Amino acid sequence: MHPMVKPALRRGWRDLNTVQFGMTPAHALTLGPMDTATGSFLDLLDGTRGLGLLREEGRRMDLPEGHVDLLVRRLSRAGLLDDSRGGGPDADALRDTPEVLDRLRPDLASLALTTSEPGDPLRRLAARRSMRVQVRGAGRVGGVLAALLSGAGVGGVEVRDVGRVEPWDVAPGGLPAEAVGDRRDEAARGAVRRAAPGRPPRRTARSPLDASDPGFSLVVLAPRDDVAVYAPDPSAAEGLVSSGTPHLHVGVVEGTGVVGPLVLPGETGCAGCLQQDRVDRDPTWPRLIAQWRSGRQRRVGACDLALATTVAGLAATHALAFLDGRVPSSAGARWEVSVPGLHWRARPVWPHPACPCGAAGRTEEKDEGRIPDKGSREKGKGEHTPGAGGSHETMAVQGSSETVRRQADTERPAGTWRAHV
Numbered sequence: 421m422h423p424m425v426k427p428a429l430r431r432g433w434r435d436l437n438t439v440q441f442g443m444t445p446a447h448a449l450t451l452g453p454m455d456t457a458t459g460s461f462l463d464l465l466d467g468t469r470g471l472g473l474l475r476e477e478g479r480r481m482d483l484p485e486g487h488v489d490l491l492v493r494r495l496s497r498a499g500l501l502d503d504s505r506g507g508g509p510d511a512d513a514l515r516d517t518p519e520v521l522d523r524l525r526p527d528l529a530s531l532a533l534t535t536s537e538p539g540d541p542l543r544r545l546a547a548r549r550s551m552r553v554q555v556r557g558a559g560r561v562g563g564v565l566a567a568l569l570s571g572a573g574v575g576g577v578e579v580r581d582v583g584r585v586e587p588w589d590v591a592p593g594g595l596p597a598e599a600v601g602d603r604r605d606e607a608a609r610g611a612v613r614r615a616a617p618g619r620p621p622r623r624t625a626r627s628p629l630d631a632s633d634p635g636f637s638l639v640v641l642a643p644r645d646d647v648a649v650y651a652p653d654p655s656a657a658e659g660l661v662s663s664g665t666p667h668l669h670v671g672v673v674e675g676t677g678v679v680g681p682l683v684l685p686g687e688t689g690c691a692g693c694l695q696q697d698r699v700d701r702d703p704t705w706p707r708l709i710a711q712w713r714s715g716r717q718r719r720v721g722a723c724d725l726a727l728a729t730t731v732a733g734l735a736a737t738h739a740l741a742f743l744d745g746r747v748p749s750s751a752g753a754r755w756e757v758s759v760p761g762l763h764w765r766a767r768p769v770w771p772h773p774a775c776p777c778g779a780a781g782r783t784e785e786k787d788e789g790r791i792p793d794k795g796s797r798e799k800g801k802g803e804h805t806p807g808a809g810g811s812h813e814t815m816a817v818q819g820s821s822e823t824v825r826r827q828a829d830t831e832r833p834a835g836t837w838r839a840h841v
């Protein structure tokens with residue numbers, strides 16, 4: 421281990437023996453008491469020295485015996501320490517391509533804030549390279565979103581769409597003006613390729629006998645049709661629900677940007693739940709939907725460029741949080757923002773008992789007879805998924821259920837979520 425105090429957090433002394441790491445409430449923490457000698461020793465924890473050399477330096481600085489190990493343990497427990505050589509073979513492979521890693525440095529620093537184990541930031545970043553994400557829809561939102569995921573290091577971004585690129589599909593970072601008239605899916609693949617920080621590692625050849633397709637870690641539904649954004653047709657996601665494939669709904673409808681729900685099939689509310697709930701609250705909903713869906717004449721929806729890009733960006737952060745092993749606040753909720761006020765709000769998407777996805781049953785089972793307080797939530801971390809680690813308290817969903825909040829606190833091994841397969 422070559423310990424390194426995470427460089428992503430700025431350091432400052434609150435008083436003579438208390439150090440604050442970081443500036444913002446979401447990720448800052450204080451450590452103390454810490455004497456000045458130990459404080460200056462922190463500068464040596466920059467990832468260039470192994471523990472043996474650090475102990476030697478400690479002796480030279482007259483630090484008490486065992487002090488260096490104690491300090492390293494404390495920093496590590498606080499989640500402040502990274503290992504400049506850690507992260508496993510995939511991380512090593514990424515270190516061997518410094519030109520790729522340099523492109524991703526800010527992303528790596530960001531991962532350092534949301535992981536706790538030394539070596540984890542680069543392990544997670546490297547894991548993105550072998551993940552497969554499918555984006556369905558390559559309009560202004562889908563095109564940019566696919567390029568963002570690719571640029572953030574996701575190695576397998578596939579785009580599915582039909583037809584040819586229209587002038588109004590063009591967006592900076594997404595489909596280029598030169599692609600007008602080309603096949604939409606091919607143009608989007610080009611955008612994905614251009615955004616990639618490097619070639620993804622080659623997949624290991626599969627034996628023909630090995631029929632188990634790992635499938636997509638995530639599918640993003642970014643329809644160009646605004647009715648499909650506002651009232652997603654459950655039948656479009658049926659295969660994803662039945663195969664247990666996590667999927668994220670996103671798009672712009674009549675000047676309103678929508679991110680979510682992120683559907684964890686059988687766990688959180690899906691498009692079917694959303695539709696059932698609508699019908700409960702508004703009996704005329706099916707009549708309206710039928711009219712909207714039948715009136716699909718060729719028209720250009722209200723989807724201004726900046727809003728589309730904002731939505732693509734926010735959706736990409738939710739997707740990446742999920743791929744990195746977290747459950748972001750769009751699970752069980754839709755984030756919505758409308759021009760021109762642009763106040764973000766989260767609307768809960770409750771699991772519906774009549775929906776065949778089964779999320780409602782699971783929720784009742786889980787919540788039966790107890791309203792967990794914070795303590796039991798802590799203990800319950802990772803109860804639905806293996807390999808839970810530390811996590812932050814900052815990802816709670818406003819106005820959503822306790823179940824979802826607990827899931828938001830849960831950390832999973834990256835890219836491993838498969839409910840029914």
Ligand SMILES: [Zn+2]
Nearest residue numbers: 690693775777
């Ligand atoms: Zn459902």
